[in-house]
Amino acid sequence: MNTIIEPFKIKSVEPIFFTTKEERIAILRKANYNPFLIPAKDVLIDLLTDSGTSAMSSDQWAGIMKGDESYAGSESFFRFEETIKNITGMPIVIPTHQGRAAEKILFNIIGGKGKFIVSNTLFDTTRANIEFSGAEGIDLLCEEGKHPCVPAAFKGNMDVEAFKKFIREKGAGNIPLCILTITNNSGGGQPVSMQNVKEVKQVCMENNIPLFLDACRFAENSYFIKLREEGYANRSVEEIAQELFSYADGCTMSAKKDAFANIGGFLAMQDEQLAKKCRNLLIITEGFPTYGGLAGRDLEAISIGLKEVMMEDYLRYRIRSIEYLTNKLMAAGVPVMQPAGGHAAYIDAKEFLPHIPVEQYPGQALVAALYVEGGIRSVEIGSLMFGKYDGEGKLIPAQMELVRLAIPRRVYTQSHIDYVAEVIIETFKKRKEIKGLQIIEEAEILRHFTVQLKESNDEVPSCPECLFIKQFV
Amino acid sequence: MKKKIKRSWAEPYKMKMVELLKMTTPSQRKKALDEAGYNTFLLRSEDVYIDLLTDSGTSAMSDRQWAGMMLGDEAYAGSRNFYHLEETIQSIYGYKYVIPTHQGRGAENILSHILIKKGDIIPGNMYFTTTRLHQELAGGKFEDIIIDEAHDPENEHPFKGNVDLDKLDKLIKKYGANKIPYVSIATSVNMAGGQPISMQNLRELRTLTRKHNIRIIHDMTRVAENAYFIQQRENGYENKKVKEIIKEICSLTDGATMSAKKDALVNIGGFLAVNDWDVFEEARNLVVVYEGLHTYGGLAGRDMEAMAIGIHESVSDDHIRARVGQVIYLGEQMIHYGVPIVKPIGGHGIFVDAKKFLPHLPQDSFPAQTLAA
Numbered sequence: 001m002n003t004i005i006e007p008f009k010i011k012s013v014e015p016i017f018f019t020t021k022e023e024r025i026a027i028l029r030k031a032n033y034n035p036f037l038i039p040a041k042d043v044l045i046d047l048l049t050d051s052g053t054s055a056m057s058s059d060q061w062a063g064i065m066k067g068d069e070s071y072a073g074s075e076s077f078f079r080f081e082e083t084i085k086n087i088t089g090m091p092i093v094i095p096t097h098q099g100r101a102a103e104k105i106l107f108n109i110i111g112g113k114g115k116f117i118v119s120n121t122l123f124d125t126t127r128a129n130i131e132f133s134g135a136e137g138i139d140l141l142c143e144e145g146k147h148p149c150v151p152a153a154f155k156g157n158m159d160v161e162a163f164k165k166f167i168r169e170k171g172a173g174n175i176p177l178c179i180l181t182i183t184n185n186s187g188g189g190q191p192v193s194m195q196n197v198k199e200v201k202q203v204c205m206e207n208n209i210p211l212f213l214d215a216c217r218f219a220e221n222s223y224f225i226k227l228r229e230e231g232y233a234n235r236s237v238e239e240i241a242q243e244l245f246s247y248a249d250g251c252t253m254s255a256k257k258d259a260f261a262n263i264g265g266f267l268a269m270q271d272e273q274l275a276k277k278c279r280n281l282l283i284i285t286e287g288f289p290t291y292g293g294l295a296g297r298d299l300e301a302i303s304i305g306l307k308e309v310m311m312e313d314y315l316r317y318r319i320r321s322i323e324y325l326t327n328k329l330m331a332a333g334v335p336v337m338q339p340a341g342g343h344a345a346y347i348d349a350k351e352f353l354p355h356i357p358v359e360q361y362p363g364q365a366l367v368a369a370l371y372v373e374g375g376i377r378s379v380e381i382g383s384l385m386f387g388k389y390d391g392e393g394k395l396i397p398a399q400m401e402l403v404r405l406a407i408p409r410r411v412y413t414q415s416h417i418d419y420v421a422e423v424i425i426e427t428f429k430k431r432k433e434i435k436g437l438q439i440i441e442e443a444e445i446l447r448h449f450t451v452q453l454k455e456s457n458d459e460v461p462s463c464p465e466c467l468f469i470k471q472f473v
Numbered sequence: 474m475k476k477k478i479k480r481s482w483a484e485p486y487k488m489k490m491v492e493l494l495k496m497t498t499p500s501q502r503k504k505a506l507d508e509a510g511y512n513t514f515l516l517r518s519e520d521v522y523i524d525l526l527t528d529s530g531t532s533a534m535s536d537r538q539w540a541g542m543m544l545g546d547e548a549y550a551g552s553r554n555f556y557h558l559e560e561t562i563q564s565i566y567g568y569k570y571v572i573p574t575h576q577g578r579g580a581e582n583i584l585s586h587i588l589i590k591k592g593d594i595i596p597g598n599m600y601f602t603t604t605r606l607h608q609e610l611a612g613g614k615f616e617d618i619i620i621d622e623a624h625d626p627e628n629e630h631p632f633k634g635n636v637d638l639d640k641l642d643k644l645i646k647k648y649g650a651n652k653i654p655y656v657s658i659a660t661s662v663n664m665a666g667g668q669p670i671s672m673q674n675l676r677e678l679r680t681l682t683r684k685h686n687i688r689i690i691h692d693m694t695r696v697a698e699n700a701y702f703i704q705q706r707e708n709g710y711e712n713k714k715v716k717e718i719i720k721e722i723c724s725l726t727d728g729a730t731m732s733a734k735k736d737a738l739v740n741i742g743g744f745l746a747v748n749d750w751d752v753f754e755e756a757r758n759l760v761v762v763y764e765g766l767h768t769y770g771g772l773a774g775r776d777m778e779a780m781a782i783g784i785h786e787s788v789s790d791d792h793i794r795a796r797v798g799q800v801i802y803l804g805e806q807m808i809h810y811g812v813p814i815v816k817p818i819g820g821h822g823i824f825v826d827a828k829k830f831l832p833h834l835p836q837d838s839f840p841a842q843t844l845a846a
Contacts, residue, residue, distance in 0.1 A: 035550065036549075036551075036766065037550070038551055039553070039556070040546050040548030040550065040552050040553060041546075041551075043548065048549050048550060051549060052547055052549060052769075052773065053547050053549060065490075068492075069530055069531050069740045070518030070524055070526070071526050071527045071529060071531060072514040072516065072526060073509075073514070073515065073516050073519075073520075074518050075517065075518055097576075097764070097771045098575075098765060098771055100762070100763075100765070101763070104762070104763060125761075125762075128761075262773035262775065263771070263776070284606055285579065285582050285763065286575075286578075287576060287578070293575045293576055293579070295530065295776070296740070297740065298773070444758070445762065446758075446761045446762065449761050449766055450757065450758065450761075
């Protein structure tokens with residue numbers, strides 16, 4: 001049997017609403033071409049993120065009803081703690097309200113001016129938290145990871161030679177942490193190989209640098225290792241995950257991804273000294289150490305979700321369904337990131353819209369076009385998200401201009417995905433009509449969440465919401 | 474003969490779902506307490522029969538709130554539940570701009586970052602642990618301006634949460650108004666025993682602060698309980714609805730932080746609400762770093778929905794009468810049996826005066842902790 005079907009059926013549905021193209025044009029203008037500012041009810045297929053948008057299982061919902069809401073010593077916490085200890089092998093588990101809070105606490109402690117946090121590729125909020133602490137985030141992605149259309153098995157790998165070179169240049173003392181993002185979200189949801197993790201660990205050990213994992217999508221990464229790396233075909237995903245974590249000194253995780261939760265995250269680590277500092281900060285911004293800013297029911301849902309995500313039937317379906325969309329697009333000539341990643345299909349917007357210069361944000365222009373064409377909400381991962389300005393205010397573009405179509409877990413059916421492919425292919429046929437964009441207003445950090453744009457030859461729209469971000473230039 | 478304590482109210486709801494409790498024996502409890510090092514925070518909830526550790530996040534939600542949980546719109550941006558919550562806060566409390574946060578301390582953190590500069594003074598009607606910590610971390614210094622009566626457990630002043638305006642005036646003269654970014658006002662002051670502030674006092678405070686151009690930031694986690702005490706005790710409010718009183722309280726302040734885990738009857742959630750566009754604008758940029766995008770603030774969509782519904786339910790007179798009534802019922806029983814408690818009885822808890830309860834214990838052997846154990 002070639003068809004890979006979902007290892008679950010639908011138990012509860014949520015209606016979605018259709019809009020006309022004219023309505024969508026008006027909505028997009030009102031949102032100033034920023035998909036983050038479009039009300040969810042006006043989106044037909046929401047591929048903005050796979051974060052917190054999963055459909056929970058009936059078991060998880062039962063867990064929600066079982067949540068022990070005691071402020072201290074909740075039973076739900078003990079179940080949560082045990083599950084995570086078992087997967088990560090780490091003795092200390094600290095819940096947080098989501099992944100960025102775990103990052104915030106970690107980098108607040110180990111970051112600071114003059115320090116460098118090295119990674120394969122840091123994701124947006126991770127980078128923001130590092131920079132907020134005064135430290136600098138350094139991406140050292142392997143060469144094959146930088147070319148969207150060149151297939152390779154482990155495009156999320158870190159460039160180990162570059163890492164060694166970086167240590168020689170800056171000194172190990174200025175590098176308080178190395179963090180590997182598994183899978184590599186900004187680089188196309190591409191996996192990191194076990195071999196690479198081992199090599200990075202070796203370098204870290206020689207230089208006394210702790211290694212952490214940004215483990216949001218650890219199960220997807222583990223499954224890729226099972227499929228692609230020699231010697232792992234007969235190991236269970238759980239064993240692979242345990243091995244991955246065994247090389248790390250700690251991890252941060254947003255449970256909104258591979259734990260199918262709508263909210264939640266955690267920090268886990270080996271070092272009790274570091275944990276003490278983390279808990280002190282936790283109480284200030286998150287909550288008491290046995291709930292960390294989460295309801296008891298959320299701890300329960302995460303704990304159940306972490307077990308469900310490692311089921312191979314699920315992961316086979318998950319990875320295959322991303323591949324399905326990617327292959328459909330490829331067959332129609334749409335330039336996509338290859339091979340398919342674990343949680344999203346990524347369109348190479350530079351190739352898709354060669355007539356739009358990077359200063360006019362081709363990725364964002366494509367995001368806008370997909371919304372207008374079919375009510376699909378996607379997200380730019382390119383110069384709008386990661387671009388910076390030099391001293392003269394000129395854009396320093398990001399390495400790649402990607403549009404991410406993140407597929408929420410267990411949410412959309414194959415017909416939804418077929419529709420998405422159709423909309424993209426239709427848009428591809430009309431790509432020459434798509435116009436570039438320019439920024440009207442933006443924030444200093446994480447600008448993509450609130451940025452305001454317009455078509456590059458449009459009048460500035462007079463919308464009251466435009467007022468809300470610091471004036472750019 | 475024992476005097477019967479009269480109950481003239483009953484709960485305006487019935488139980489729809491129950492959670493089973495484990496019964497323990499004294500020897501099991503002794504063991505559990507030993508293992509927890511006599512720290513009640515370290516007890517496993519399983520080993521607790523009646524859990525009165527906190528009223529925060531421990532409410533039973535209504536069937537409507539649970540139904541709202543099923544209506545959670547978990548979209549990362551622009552969730553319907555956010556708009557419902559925003560509209561609810563605007564209509565019930567009257568603040569203009571709303572930012573959800575994962576709980577109250579999230580809102581305090583953001584607000585302190587924005588408003589407080591190093592060396593600033595933050596006067597308030599008694600400190601609360603997390604609030605003061607955030608003020609200090611932002612470089613400010615807390616100054617207590619609550620009336621002296623608040624520090625006397627025996628004093629039966631009806632509004633022990635009131636501000637001593639002279640104390641504030643002295644602070645303004647000493648440091649200058651420009652060193653005081655805002656006055657932090659809690660309704661139903663937790664550390665004073667759940668004691669309310671009067672509308673009259675708040676109005677006078679408003680006049681004084683307006684003269685000096687100082688903001689009032691409202692720690693509104695138990696505003697409904699405070700409003701109920703105003704209705705019961707303050708002249709001119711006996712015929713007003715709790716809902717109207719709440720709106721009047723909020724109208725005398727410039728912004729608020731809220732832990733929705735208390736009055737708003739949810740297990741998780743909070744918000745920051747302000748009337749000032751500039752503060753809102755900055756908060757919206759900061760919330761992304763600490764909490765989440767400004768249309769979810771680190772909460773699941775379902776939690777925003779439960780909060781919106783909970784806010785509506787929490788401002789009804791029947792609800793709050795039963796709520797405070799239960800506390801007062803317990804307090805009166807204790808007074809009746811001669812247990813020394815903080816008076817008058819507060820809105821959300823009974824505060825036992827452990828020094829009087831265990832007079833044979835010196836303070837350095839922690840009489841209150843001993844009593845809790």
